Amino acid sequence: MKFGRFEQQGRVFYGILEGEEVSELDGSPFGSYRASGPRHRLPALKPLLPCIPANFYAAGLNYLAHIEWANKRAGASKKPPAQADVGYRSPNALVASGESIVIPADSPGPVEYEGELVAVIGKKARNLSEREALECVLGWTLGNDVSERTWQKSDRTLWRAKNCDTFKPMGPLIVTGLDPMKQTIATRVNGKVVSEYDTGKMLFSAQHYISRISRYMTLHPGDVVWLGTDGPTEPALKDGDVVEVCHREIGVLRNPVVRAKS
Numbered sequence: 001m002k003f004g005r006f007e008q009q010g011r012v013f014y015g016i017l018e019g020e021e022v023s024e025l026d027g028s029p030f031g032s033y034r035a036s037g038p039r040h041r042l043p044a045l046k047p048l049l050p051c052i053p054a055n056f057y058a059a060g061l062n063y064l065a066h067i068e069w070a071n072k073r074a075g076a077s078k079k080p081p082a083q084a085d086v087g088y089r090s091p092n093a094l095v096a097s098g099e100s101i102v103i104p105a106d107s108p109g110p111v112e113y114e115g116e117l118v119a120v121i122g123k124k125a126r127n128l129s130e131r132e133a134l135e136c137v138l139g140w141t142l143g144n145d146v147s148e149r150t151w152q153k154s155d156r157t158l159w160r161a162k163n164c165d166t167f168k169p170m171g172p173l174i175v176t177g178l179d180p181m182k183q184t185i186a187t188r189v190n191g192k193v194v195s196e197y198d199t200g201k202m203l204f205s206a207q208h209y210i211s212r213i214s215r216y217m218t219l220h221p222g223d224v225v226w227l228g229t230d231g232p233t234e235p236a237l238k239d240g241d242v243v244e245v246c247h248r249e250i251g252v253l254r255n256p257v258v259r260a261k262s
Contacts, residue, residue: 001016001139001175001176001177002016002017002018002173002174002175002176002249003015003016003017003029003050003138003139003173003174003175003176004016004017004022004047004050004171004172004173004174005047005048005049005050005051006022006040006045006046006047006048007045007046007048008040008044008045008046012048013025013037014027014028014029014033015037015040015045016035017042017173020041020042020043021039021040021041021042022039022040022041022042022045023035023037023039024037024038024039024040025037029122029138029139029174030051030122030138030221030222031221046098047096047097047098047171047172048096048171049094049095049096049170049171050120050141050170050171050172050173050174051120051174051222051224052091052094052222053091053094053222053223053224054091054220054222054223055088055217055219055220055223055224056088056089056090056091056094056168056223056224056226057086057087057088057089057209057213057223057224057225057226058086058087058088058089058145058162058225058226058228059084059085059086059087059204059209059225059226059227059228060081060084060085060086060087060228061078061080061081061085061203061228062084062202062203062204062227062228062229063197063201063202063203063228063229063230063231064080064201064203064230065197065201065230065231066228066229066230066231066232066233067079067080069231069232069233080203081203083204084203084204084208084209084212086209086212086213087158087162089162089163089168089226090163090168092163092165093162093163093164093165093166093167093168094168094169094170095166095168095169095170095255096169096170096171096172097169097171097172097252097253097254097255098254098255099166099169099255100166100255100256100257100258101144101146101166101167101169101237101243101255101256101257101258102164102165102166102258102259102260103148103237103238103239103257103258103259103260104148104160104164104260105259105260105261105262107148107150107151107259108150108151109148109149109150109236110148110149110150110234110236110237111146111147111148111149111236111237112146112147112149112233112234112236112237113144113145113146113187113189113194113195113233113237113243113245114144114145114146114147114228114229114233115142115143115144115185115186115187115195115229115245115246115253116142116143116144116145116185116226116227116228116229116245117140117142117143117180117183117185117199117206117226117227117247118140118141118142118143118170118224118225118226118227119137119140119180119206119209119210119224119225119227120137120138120139120140120141120174120222120223120224121136121137121138121219121220121221121222121223121224121225122136122137122138122139122221123136123138123221124136124218124219124220124221125214125218125219126214126218126219127214127215128210128211128214128215129211130205130207130208130211131207132211133206133207133208133210133211133214134180134206134207134210136210136214136219137210138174138176138221139174139175139176139177139178140174140175140176140178140180140183140250141170141171141172141173141174141175141224141250142170142171142172142185142245142246142247142250142251142253143168143169143170143224143226143245143253144168144169144170144187144243144245144253144255145162145167145168145226145229146164146166146167146168146169146237147161147162147167147233148160148161148162148164148167149161169245169253169255170224170253171251171253172250172251172252172253173250173251175249175250178249180199180205180206180207180227181199181200181202181205181206182198182199182200183198183199183247184196184197184198184199184247184248185197185199185229185245185246185247186245186246186247187243187244187245187246188243188244188246189235189237189241189242189243189244190241190242191242194232194234194235195229195230195231195232195233197229197230197231199227201230202227202228206225206227209225209227210225213225237257238257238259239257239258239259240256240257240258241256241257242254242255242256242257243255243257
């Protein structure tokens with residue numbers, strides 16, 4: 001099933017996408033709902049963030065090729081993590097597909113994309129085993145973990161590097177029934193594929209991350225867990241670019257890039 005959150009003439013609602021039509025829901029996929037509302041043509045609707053998370057978790061380094069690329073570029077020798085590290089991001093940085101990524105005027109750059117698979121939590125959960133972990137997941141969406149690399153080196157908490165307004169595009173849909181370890185994520189910049197990888201190469205599985213988080217923190221409906229990226233994340237994004245994170249079922253998360261004037 002493909003859930004989306006949409007706006008039409010100032011009215012916000014969830015719907016189920018079927019082909020090019022959206023069946024409006026009475027309720028939401030995070031609670032009870034009925035597909036009893038009107039049907040809309042998809043182009044007539046404005047796509048919104050598929051959920052508004054209270055908590056926003058992000059996997060640390062989770063793909064070997066990404067670590068190797070970063071080491072080569074920096075002349076470093078960072079080893080793969082011995083355990084799954086979990087970061088925390090600001091929901092304030094989230095924007096929907098179609099909205100602009102705004103590079104701050106004083107950013108020295110480079111600012112780079114990171115296309116990721118995202119778990120969307122569907123029900124309250126605590127102390128899950130890895131075997132149980134996916135039981136709390138409603139479905140899967142896409143994220144672009146936009147990162148300012150100079151600030152990433154200098155800011156101990158990554159507060160600017162990862163959390164500037166608009167630095168976390170997410171969407172466009174939540175798709176149920178996917179195996180998170182058997183997906184292909186691609187990223188395009190100005191129509192050219194610049195990254196493509198298989199999620200089966202994760203160092204720590206989606207199930208592992210969800211289980212690990214739930215051991216210490218209660219997961220709530222609408223929370224999201226971003227699962228990392230693989231390989232290089234070049235070229236750097238610049239004013240006028242269009243960056244797209246793509247998946248066969250979830251669709252295309254498309255965002256133009258602009259640089260703030262001041």
